Amino acid sequence: MTDLFSKFDPLIAERQALLDTGVRDPFAIVMDKVLSPTQAIIKGKETILLGTYNYMGMTFDADVIAAGKKALDEFGSGTTGSRVLNGTYQGHKECEDALKDFYGTKHAMVFSTGYQANLGLMSTIAGKEDYIILDADSHASIYDGCALGNAQIVRFRHNSVEDLDKRLGRLPAEGGRLVVLEGVYSMLGDIAPLKDMVAVAKKHGAMIAVDEAHGMGFFGPNGRGVFEEAGVEDDVDFVIGTFSKSVGTVGGFIVSNHPKFEILRLVSRPYVFTASLPPSVVATAATSIRKLMHADEKRAHLWKNSRRLHQGLRDLGFDIATKEAESAIIAVLLPDQEKAVMTWQALLEQGVYVNMARPPATPAGMFLLRCSLCAEHTDEQVDLILQRFANAGRIAGVIPA
Known part of the structure; x- marks a missing residue:
């Protein structure tokens, strides 16, 4: 009889060979203690965090923490139920109200994770006679939502307005169509040409969903995302997002102005058949979202950090x-897995944690270190990061000695 795990044997062997070289497992790092949005203790060493999605540094905000503690005391540790049964507390409605105020929309729907928000929309909104047209580099949650549903799936080349136009033009007249885009693509940190893509989608009569997981908080005048900065707010039907990035907790959401949107609460299986978020989580989320409405200085500092690190790494030769x-x-490309692991480990030994990414999370043959900056990184920390990247790159032989 076949062992069901046998299909993973090549990956198991590859991982073991990597560990046999004496390196730490890049995918099994434990934070022994978290000191702030930008610092933690890892293996007894104080480490700069450059591998989290804590973009706006809200995880240690005093008001956010106080709101969570208060909700924990008043409402307990969990709801033990779905939103459509006993799982909607006052805090869930307050969180959805905060989202509606933040985005200026009529409707907001909170899910237990950002993954489930994409799963809930993609699997529900389009039926077997309909089409979902998505960027080839779409997040796994978007692909999984499509797999859970019955719609016909059409992929177009990453960020190609021309290919999107061509593929929409080939579809038959019958059936609905939903174009799914992302504001920021999480692996390389590149943004979508939303203005042109939305125009193409509207030309072909498609509805549009934009995932702003990595854009919420610091793109656009109000921090709503790339779609706001592109000026296409009135043309986008659904915005999907997460609380686990700029908001600083966990959960997901969809906001919309569509008049029939609320029916999704009764037909979206990932919403109906999942326990709702704990009261302390929605309280922290609501408080954080309302504070992000007035975070201009944080946004400006985050952009300053991003530009400084990007240019600094390029100047070093990365x-x-x-x-x-x-x-x-900021994604630092490495020639192979060995160089990627060597650079990653050299950084960690100096007290800088970044994410290492490899196939299948990246395209075949692509290995990278993904840096995620935070509005709470100080100028001095960015200086240290650049110094330690210089040392690590020379140790690994990926930049000139």
């Missing part, structure tokens, strides 16, 4: 995925 700083994500 290969950066984007020509300029497009977001708070």
Whole structure:
């Protein structure tokens, strides 16, 4: 009889060979203690965090923490139920109200994770006679939502307005269509040309969903995301987001102005059949979202950090995925897994934690270190990061000695 795990044997062997070289496992790091949005203790060493999505540094905000403690005392540790049964507390409605105020929309729907928000929309909104047209580099949650539903799936080349136009033009007249885009693509930190893409989608009569997981908080005049900065707010039907990035906790959401939107609460299985978020979580989320409405200084400092690190790494000789700083994500490309692991470990030993990414999370043959900046990184920390990248790059032989 076949062992169901046998399909993973090549990956198991590859991982073991990597660990046999004496390096730490890049995918099993434990934070022994978290000191702030930008610092933690890892293996007894104070470490600068450059591998979290804590873009706006809200995890240690005093008001956010106080709101969570208060809700924990008043409402307990959990709801033990779905939103459509006993799982809607006052805090869930307050969180959705905060989202509606933040985005200026009529409707907001909170899910237990950002993953489930994409799963809930993609699997529900389009039926077997309909089409979902998505960027080839879409997040796994978008692909999984499509797999859970019955719609026909059409992919277009990453960030290609021309290919999107071509593929929409080939579809038959019958059936609905939903174009799914992301404001910021999380692996390389590049942004979508939303203005042109939305125009193409509208030309072909498609509805539009934009995932702003990595854009919320610091793109646009109000921090709503890339779609706000692109000036297409009135043309986007659904905005999907998460609380686990700029908001600083956990959860997901969809906001919309569509008049029939609320029916999703009764037909979206990832919403109906999941326990709702604990009261302390929605309280922290609501408080954080309302504070992000007035975070201009934080946004400006985050962009300053991103531009400084991007240019500094380029000046050192590193290969950066984007020509300029497009977001708070900066992807440092490495030639192979060995160089990527060597650079990653050299950074960690100096007290800088970044994410290492490899296939299948990246395209075949692409290995990278993904840096995620925070509005709470100080100028001095950015200086230290650049110094330690210089040392690590020379140790690994990926930049000139």
